[in-house]
Amino acid sequence: MKYLGIKPQKIRVGVFDFTGCEGCQLQLANKEDSLLDFLSLLEVVNFREVSSHRGQDYDIALVEGSISRDDEIERLKDIRAQAKVLVAIGSCACFGGVNNLKNHYPLKDVVKEVYGDRHIETSEVKRVGDVVKVDMQIPGCPVSKSEVENIIVSIVTGAEVKIPKYPVCVECKQKLNTCVVDLGEICLGPITRAGCGAVCPTGKVGCLGCRGPAEDANYDSLMEILQAKGHSKAAIEERLRFFNAFSGELKNES
Numbered sequence: 001m002k003y004l005g006i007k008p009q010k011i012r013v014g015v016f017d018f019t020g021c022e023g024c025q026l027q028l029a030n031k032e033d034s035l036l037d038f039l040s041l042l043e044v045v046n047f048r049e050v051s052s053h054r055g056q057d058y059d060i061a062l063v064e065g066s067i068s069r070d071d072e073i074e075r076l077k078d079i080r081a082q083a084k085v086l087v088a089i090g091s092c093a094c095f096g097g098v099n100n101l102k103n104h105y106p107l108k109d110v111v112k113e114v115y116g117d118r119h120i121e122t123s124e125v126k127r128v129g130d131v132v133k134v135d136m137q138i139p140g141c142p143v144s145k146s147e148v149e150n151i152i153v154s155i156v157t158g159a160e161v162k163i164p165k166y167p168v169c170v171e172c173k174q175k176l177n178t179c180v181v182d183l184g185e186i187c188l189g190p191i192t193r194a195g196c197g198a199v200c201p202t203g204k205v206g207c208l209g210c211r212g213p214a215e216d217a218n219y220d221s222l223m224e225i226l227q228a229k230g231h232s233k234a235a236i237e238e239r240l241r242f243f244n245a246f247s248g249e250l251k252n253e254s
């Protein structure tokens with residue numbers, strides 16, 4: 001596409017994976033219906049899941065996964081040094097994600113349980129933001145593909161980046177769902193940032209909080225309501241720990 005006969009320079013994007021299941025990258029790679037429009041704005045120069053090209057001249061780095069080995073720290077710092085904008089994508093990158101559960105046990109016990117006597121390099125799980133400066137976080141396990149695309153297009157065009165601040169309950173109520181708390185489930189929807197379309201409660205499963213805290217989340221009130229419904233504090237805290245997205249609040253509790 002040309003404007004006034006001049007071919008505009010595309011923004012170069014690199015997608016990088018660290019410790020995770022690569023589900024967030026798959027979300028981007030699978031987006032055939034909007035992929036061509038998306039790529040008309042961008043040039044993807046480094047994305048292991050879709051291309052063997054390994055360009056190092058990217059402007060925006062999308063980083064998936066948490067950091068769980070020393071060599072990952074060095075690689076992440078190199079990516080940060082190159083990128084003008086670094087975006088953490090997915091709950092692993094933003095919060096540590098499910099990988100962070102291993103931090104609750106002695107590292108040597110985890111290694112023994114999972115790998116037996118095999119030598120394996122692994123360390124405590126860190127968020128991407130624990131290692132380098134992060135310009136933006138797009139949470140979710142996995143991320144919402146349309147949300148990532150909308151945010152990247154907003155960054156490229158200088159438009160305001162919109163990510164919901166209100167809780168999952170808003171989207172859940174818009175879908176006229178029966179509240180799963182009334183069905184005896186623990187649900188973190190009242191304190192979790194919306195944007196997923198309340199997919200878990202719509203499927204009759206309580207929200208696990210993969211998108212992290214909503215603005216002005218009222219933890220005390222949720223704790224009170226869930227405990228009044230018969231759930232133990234330990235069970236609620238276990239749910240809050242699942243993605244490590246509420247670690248700040250759990251620190252305040254202890």
Ligand code: SF4
Binds near residue numbers: 019022089090140
């Ligand atoms: S956030 Fe979820 S989908 Fe994305 S890499 Fe981590 S575990 Fe996989």
Ligand code: SF4
Binds near residue numbers: 177181188207
């Ligand atoms: S099911 Fe969960 S997200 Fe839906 S209204 Fe109830 S508490 Fe909120």
Ligand code: SF4
Binds near residue numbers: 141193196200207
């Ligand atoms: S309902 Fe909760 S756990 Fe499920 S996708 Fe949405 S934010 Fe994540």
